Amino acid sequence: MFKPRLKMLGVEPVGNYAIRISWSDGHSTGIYSYDHLRRICPCEECRAANEEGQE
Numbered sequence: 001m002f003k004p005r006l007k008m009l010g011v012e013p014v015g016n017y018a019i020r021i022s023w024s025d026g027h028s029t030g031i032y033s034y035d036h037l038r039r040i041c042p043c044e045e046c047r048a049a050n051e052e053g054q055e
């Protein structure tokens, strides 16, 4: 179960709803909406916000 460590090479905004992240492996350039980032962020603030949104 080895996973190579990815490095973020750069982050740029996409409109005002998302960011594009360039990864060091070169083939996975992802666009992540702020909404999605909130959902996957484990910090207290985002978890609280997520729970509010689901109720």
Ligand SMILES: [Zn+2]
Pocket: 041, 042, 043, 044, 045, 046, 047
């Ligand atoms: Zn957070």
